[in-house]
Amino acid sequence: MTKFEKAKAEIVSEKTLADQWTRLSSFDLDYTDSRGEKHRLKREVYHRTPAACILLYDPKRETVVLVRQFRLPAQLVGEPAWMIEVPAGLLDGDDPEAAIRREAMEETGFRVRDVRFLFKAMTSPGAITEIIHFFAAVIDTSDRVADGGGLAEEHEDIEVLEVRLAEAMAMIESGDIYDAKTIMLLQWATLNVATLR
């Protein structure tokens, strides 16, 4: 029995505040709290569509494949803007596994053979609808069949890095890697490295 047994949330109205690349809306909701008291709340939600990301691990070299690209929100908060991340992308209507195979190829040039679904996570559940599906795959040098680098027509400008897992973990401590999904996958890899072969 949890404290929230009696709690419920009913949407009263939704107003679209912006509707360009991603919709932003403001909701009024009637929230009945855990004591049974009803309150009218306002919540703004940014309607991000689902995404996927992947750990590409080469057990022979003990390396991971990472990508580096410009991220405007990082620049806006004064952090290093050419961020180092695991390959990731929006599903764009595909199922998560098909989408992550496509993104791995576009961004890194690696053809992924067996992919393993790990878990999904909401990245910022207080404000953003984004759900990311996390995957892992074992690769070796012969799986690199293209240069990667992203789609020219989308002006993607992506650098592909191959880094030893231990070094990538040290880059979290040093602040050189500070993207949440990347930290999660590197920590998962460190805990589960024996299963990655």
Ligand SMILES: Nc1nc2c(ncn2[C@@H]2O[C@H](COP(=O)(O)OP(=O)(O)O[C@H]3O[C@H](CO)[C@@H](O)[C@H](O)[C@@H]3O)[C@@H](O)[C@H]2O)c(=O)[nH]1
């Ligand atoms: N026109 C336009 N294009 C945009 C905008 N924002 C992004 N794009 C373009 O949309 C494409 C998105 O590339 P993906 O590889 O599909 O996604 P991602 O940016 O890597 O996103 C992943 O990482 C993000 C940051 O961690 C996550 O937020 C996202 O869910 C996903 O995991 C890129 O070509 C980017 O330039 C925008 O506001 N306007």
Ligand SMILES: [Mg+2]
């Ligand atoms: Mg991407």
